[in-house]
Amino acid sequence: MRNQEQAVFSVPEVMVDTPMHFCPGCHHGTIHRLVGECLSELGLVDSTICVGSVGCSVFIYNYLRLDAVEAPHGRAAAVATGVKRARPENFVFTYQGDGDLAAIGLSEIVYAANRGEKVSVVFVNNTVYGMTGGQMAPTTMVGQKTTTCAGGRSQERDGAPLKMAEMLASLEGTSFSARVAVDSIAHLKKAKKALKKAFEVQIQGLGLGFVEFLSACPTNWHMNPLEANARISGELSAYFPLGVYKDPGQAVEASGGETCIRM
Amino acid sequence: MRTDRILVKGNEAIAMGAMDAGCECYFAYPITPQSDIPEYLSTALVQAGGEFIQAESEIAAANMLLGAAACGKRAMTSSSSPGISLKQEAISYMAGSDLPAVIVNISRGGPGLGSIDPSQGDYYQATRGGGHGDYRTLVLAPSTCQEAYDLTVGAFDLAFTYRNPVVILGDAILGQMKEPIRTWRSRGRPEGEAEDWALSGARGRAPRLLKSLYLSEGALAEHHAHLVSKYEQMQAEARGEEVQTQDAELVVVAYGSIARIAKNTIRSLRTEGYRVGLFRPITLYPFPAPALADLASQGKRFVTIEHNTGQMVDDVRLAVRRFADSELLSVYPGRLPNPEDFEHPIRQLMQNEQQTEEA
Numbered sequence: 001m002r003n004q005e006q007a008v009f010s011v012p013e014v015m016v017d018t019p020m021h022f023c024p025g026c027h028h029g030t031i032h033r034l035v036g037e038c039l040s041e042l043g044l045v046d047s048t049i050c051v052g053s054v055g056c057s058v059f060i061y062n063y064l065r066l067d068a069v070e071a072p073h074g075r076a077a078a079v080a081t082g083v084k085r086a087r088p089e090n091f092v093f094t095y096q097g098d099g100d101l102a103a104i105g106l107s108e109i110v111y112a113a114n115r116g117e118k119v120s121v122v123f124v125n126n127t128v129y130g131m132t133g134g135q136m137a138p139t140t141m142v143g144q145k146t147t148t149c150a151g152g153r154s155q156e157r158d159g160a161p162l163k164m165a166e167m168l169a170s171l172e173g174t175s176f177s178a179r180v181a182v183d184s185i186a187h188l189k190k191a192k193k194a195l196k197k198a199f200e201v202q203i204q205g206l207g208l209g210f211v212e213f214l215s216a217c218p219t220n221w222h223m224n225p226l227e228a229n230a231r232i233s234g235e236l237s238a239y240f241p242l243g244v245y246k247d248p249g250q251a252v253e254a255s256g257g258e259t260c261i262r263m
Numbered sequence: 264m265r266t267d268r269i270l271v272k273g274n275e276a277i278a279m280g281a282m283d284a285g286c287e288c289y290f291a292y293p294i295t296p297q298s299d300i301p302e303y304l305s306t307a308l309v310q311a312g313g314e315f316i317q318a319e320s321e322i323a324a325a326n327m328l329l330g331a332a333a334c335g336k337r338a339m340t341s342s343s344s345p346g347i348s349l350k351q352e353a354i355s356y357m358a359g360s361d362l363p364a365v366i367v368n369i370s371r372g373g374p375g376l377g378s379i380d381p382s383q384g385d386y387y388q389a390t391r392g393g394g395h396g397d398y399r400t401l402v403l404a405p406s407t408c409q410e411a412y413d414l415t416v417g418a419f420d421l422a423f424t425y426r427n428p429v430v431i432l433g434d435a436i437l438g439q440m441k442e443p444i445r446t447w448r449s450r451g452r453p454e455g456e457a458e459d460w461a462l463s464g465a466r467g468r469a470p471r472l473l474k475s476l477y478l479s480e481g482a483l484a485e486h487h488a489h490l491v492s493k494y495e496q497m498q499a500e501a502r503g504e505e506v507q508t509q510d511a512e513l514v515v516v517a518y519g520s521i522a523r524i525a526k527n528t529i530r531s532l533r534t535e536g537y538r539v540g541l542f543r544p545i546t547l548y549p550f551p552a553p554a555l556a557d558l559a560s561q562g563k564r565f566v567t568i569e570h571n572t573g574q575m576v577d578d579v580r581l582a583v584r585r586f587a588d589s590e591l592l593s594v595y596p597g598r599l600p601n602p603e604d605f606e607h608p609i610r611q612l613m614q615n616e617q618q619t620e621e622a
Contacts, residue, residue, distance in 0.1 A: 045465070046465050058476065061470075067464055068473070069333040069360070070472075070473065075353070078323040079329050081323075081327050083330040086314065090462075091464075107323065
């Protein structure tokens with residue numbers, strides 16, 4: 001006789017069973033879980049050093065049972081460089097938001113990628129400074145209203161939103177770069193695949209692995225979670241196309257001369 | 264054990280001291296007058312199997328240092344004044360996260376771009392923490408190339424003893440002058456150093472967290488209590504050199520290169536019969552206040568000589584306040600003092616005192 005019950009879904013052991021501080025509908029929790037799943041499935045949990053950043057993601061060390069160090073705002077890629085050079089045998093990843101990585105930390109991530117540091121970077125792009133209360137971020141969409149651009153972001157005044165996955169893919173030292181989303185089950189599966197790849201290129205010593213997550217911030221977008229998800233699949237995905245921008249295994253020429261594998 | 268004397272620049276002496284202390288990681292960015300240090304270590308450290316990165320900025324270099332420090336490695340960065348300003352963010356985080364690291368400042372003139380000439384303008388910055396928040400770093404002030412080597416070796420031990428950043432504060436005189444030194448290989452990295460707290464992956468043990476964020480009510484206050492008790496323990500490391508202070512009526516207080524120049528002044532004034540001595544703080548934090556207070560209690564008078572507009576004089580006045588005060592003899596950065604420059608002002612100070620006593 002077959003077992004009556006079979007576990008088909010469980011929390012990875014690396015996750016701490018505790019309420020998260022994230023707002024309802026925020027995608028950080030889902031992305032944390034994907035990180036936990038990939039670390040567990042690749043057998044990396046007890047060799048990992050996590051480099052935290054400043055922003056809503058600062059408490060990642062409360063949710064994942066990992067050795068961790070807290071980096072100053074924007075400096076996670078430099079701290080991770082120091083960690084990895086000091087302990088090349090360890091798995092090292094940073095987890096950073098868009099203000100942290102694409103504004104104040106742009107220099108650090110670009111140079112870490114260009115040096116081909118063997119680290120993985122989880123980049124959570126929710127187009128807004130979440131922790132500080134919804135100010136304009138480097139990824140804020142043109143026209144998007146925030147507390148520091150009440151009339152909407154103006155391209156003339158503030159420039160266009162930065163496309164980090166594409167920018168970093170252009171650097172020799174970046175081994176893998178992708179943009180994913182977790183707004184649907186299909187996207188979630190692709191996101192996990194990409195994240196795993198970004199972890200694997202580090203293990204293989206190929207260079208920096210980068211995954212940009214389009215992530216919902218219903219609180220600062222003044223939307224309910226479903227509307228926020230729809231914004232990702234609609235407006236955001238149109239400007240920030242999902243896909244693999246650099247892959248050591250395969251490279252496909254997409255339209256416009258851009259190397260991109262649509263996901 | 265190597266006992267041969269070699270002729271090196273102060274900067275090279277520091278680089279050699281780092282090597283002999285077992286430095287494993289070094290991160291830097293070029294800036295005059297300290298670039299001999301990255302030039303030396305870019306070869307020597309890599310040949311010895313260590314990690315050298317020429318970072319994209321001082322900020323990145325200091326944060327790489329933070330990362331290596333979190334892994335319990337003996338790690339260092341070096342720069343000069345404007346670059347040290349940029350490193351302050353990471354130094355504050357390292358102080359707040361109890362991380363050991365060595366930061367060398369071969370200082371130059373400021374404010375702003377200032378000059379590439381020697382200056383002691385970074386005394387406040389070095390001894391008051393330098394970055395945001397309420398913290399202290401150990402500060403060592405060598406005055407010879409030999410001492411630059413010796414104190415660099417010792418700086419790594421101090422950093423790990425107290426799990427705290429250590430600043431070596433020199434200037435362009437020390438960094439660029441050549442002197443013979445004797446190197447000695449220290450015990451290097453002791454077995455098991457940092458193994459009880461450093462990050463290495465949570466294999467077979469609870470995860471470790473190195474951080475400076477304390478949000479819950481009272482948590483930061485508790486952290487401050489911990490830091491303060493550490494700073495109290497550090498007071499035992501206070502060191503100073505005394506030259507002919509025993510019978511001195513006037514004690515010159517000066518540190519680093521300027522103390523060396525003042526030492527010549529004192530020798531010369533002694534031949535004229537002036538009873539003048541020198542007190543040279545070797546540690547600027549902790550400041551050797553008890554030794555100065557002891558001299559003050561004997562009725563001696565003080566003059567602080569500095570290559571800035573007057574910074575250490577505050578600490579001298581605090582140290583001697585129960586018994587005495589300190590005059591200030593400032594040489595502004597941008598001028599290089601000679602021993603003779605101090606002679607006349609000191610003679611005047613001592614003659615004025617005699618006249619006061621006679622009156």
